[in-house]
Amino acid sequence: MTATIATIQTARVSLRAAPDLLVRGARGPHDRSDFLLVRIVTSDGVEGYGEVSATPIWSGEDGTSAEHFIRTAIAPALLDRPLTPVGAAEDLMDKVLRGNPFTKAGVSIALWDAFARTLDVPLAVxxxxxxxxxxxxxxxxxxxxxxxxxxxxxxxxxxxxxxxxxxxxxxxxxxxxxxxxxxxxxxxxxxxxxxxxxxxxxxxxxxxxxxxxxxxxxxxxxxxxxxxxxxxxxxxxxxxxxxxxxxxxxxxxxxxxxxxxxxxxxxxxxxxxxxxxxxxxxxxxxxxxxxxxxxxxxxxxxxxxxxxxxxxxxxxxxxxxxxxxxxxxxxxxxxxxxxxxxxxxxLTDEPGLGVTLRDDLLREFR
CATH class of the missing domain: 3.20.20.120 (Enolase-like C-terminal domain)
Structure with missing residues (x-):
């Protein structure tokens, strides 16, 4: 039986850039990132994690807009749907939300991470x-x-x-x-x-x-x-x-x-x-x-x-x-x-993204 998308959760995270490496470009400085983390849990209990890496001066999106659209548009469309094929879930996101590629990417990363972990292979595979x-x-x-x-x-x-x-x-x-x-x-x-x-x-x-x-x-x-x-x-x-x-x-x-x-x-x-x-x-x-x-x-x-x-x-x-x-x-x-x-x-040979979030951030998902 194909696993379904059982839960979609989010967590806010805000980090400051290292002062000496602060990027000052034509679109303005990037001195901090107010991003959104995404966790997806399948009906088989497999977890996948993603990140909405969005800044308003560059993409017109940020953690606030991403959280709003994930909760009000994307999650209602994806919950209880099959995890695979992941492309079908991505197409469905396009139907319920115009534009906002960085928001969709955060969810998509989590879907692909869960899929690769289900196969027990690195995401690159x-x-x-x-x-x-x-x-x-x-x-x-x-x-x-x-x-x-x-x-x-x-x-x-x-x-x-x-x-x-x-x-x-x-x-x-x-x-x-x-x-x-x-x-x-x-x-x-x-x-x-x-x-x-x-x-x-x-x-x-x-x-x-x-x-x-x-x-x-x-x-x-x-x-x-x-x-x-x-x-x-x-x-x-x-x-x-x-x-x-x-x-x-x-x-x-x-x-x-x-x-x-x-x-x-x-x-x-x-x-x-x-x-x-x-x-x-x-x-x-x-x-x-x-x-x-x-x-x-x-x-x-x-x-x-x-x-x-x-x-x-x-x-x-x-x-x-x-x-x-x-x-x-x-x-x-x-x-x-x-x-x-x-x-x-x-690259490592660990399954999925091959990384783990800090414990304090794992406790922030809602």
Whole structure:
């Protein structure tokens, strides 16, 4: 008999970013995460956990909106329904709630976690992998002068050796920041992320200088829908990564048709769940485009989901992904952190997400 979804519970969690690693991007600073954790219990007693990694300045969602929609729309639709196929539950969420991909992702992660635990396999296996068990990672650097120096010192102290610099905050300051980051990092891997903050003129001026500094890529240089402009920038010789331009499969196909990116940043929150994130990666690969795993500042559960998706993708960019989890925060939500040394994050053979929440957080579910 197929297990059904018996219980859906939520718990609020709020963590502050580590002060020296605070990200200051074109969309504003990310100094704390007020997220929502999700627990699903099946009729067989199997538990699955997820995380709604949503921030209003980025996605228009947060823990408050997510909890409201899970309780009033998603839970009534899913309770007593079969756990499998998970895709059917995801389709049902789309029918009862428009948009809100990060909220749906939190529930979807928990569904996939429960499914993989039912099979007693890692989530990456349930998603069709793994194609790899180690994922190279990088960390964002932001701030100016002393702030940037403190960020770099904190990042290297945590073991990181690859970075991307936040730009899109004013071109002269952006270029100064990247030059200083290059001075600090020496020959280390360095990319840039404008979060859509540049005009075409800014980007045309910036990219030749970034290329001369040995920058490896420019992420989301223009506002999300300016695909024609992004295509023009690719002709300047620096790879373009699309992030905010790509949330779903339709967005991805638009980018492909416009030839607007060399690499696409995919992650579980934007895609509304791990299975859909993998399908996005497969679709990109079918069109000859690599993907990497970006970040919305995920906590431990979200970072674990990102890790399993990266492991399950048939084609992953050689550029480091952004699976950073607890590295960004003053504390961890996991009882045992992900296996990460700042250079790589590694998959384990534990079932499901392969992680466990702290006991105090487990007591918060309602």
């Amino acid at each position: 349930a998603l069709g992998g793994p194609y790899r068990t180690e994922i190279p990672i990088k960390l964002s650097l932001s701030g100016d002068d002393d702030e940037l120096e403190r960020a770099y010192a904190a990042a290297t102290s945590a073991g990181f050796g690859a970075f991307k610099v936040k730009v899109g905050l004013g071109l002269d300051g952006d270029l100064h920041r990247v030059r200083r980051a290059r001075d600090l990092a020496g020959a280390a891997f360095l990319g840039t992320d404008a979060n859509g903050g540049w005009s075409r003129a800014d980007a045309h001026r910036a990219i030749p200088e970034l290329k001369a500094l040995g920058v490896q890529f420019v992420e989301q240089p223009l506002e999300p829908r300016d695909l024609r402009g992004a295509r023009e920038l690719r002709g300047l010789g620096l790879p373009v990564i699309a992030d905010e331009s790509v949330f779903d499969a339709r967005d991805l196909l638009d980018v492909v048709e416009a030839q607007a990116a060399d690499v696409v940043s995919v992650y579980v929150g934007k895609s509304a769940g791990p299975g859909r994130a993998v399908r996005m990666g497969q679709l990109a690969a079918a069109h000859g485009i690599d993907v990497l795993l970006g970040s919305n500042g995920e906590l431990g559960l979200g970072a674990a989901a990102q890790l399993h998706v990266a492991a399950a993708l048939p084609r992953l960019s050689t550029y480091p992904s952004d699976i950073i989890g607890a590295h960004y925060y003053t504390e961890d939500v996991l009882a045992k952190p992900l296996d990460s040394d700042g250079r790589r994050v590694r």
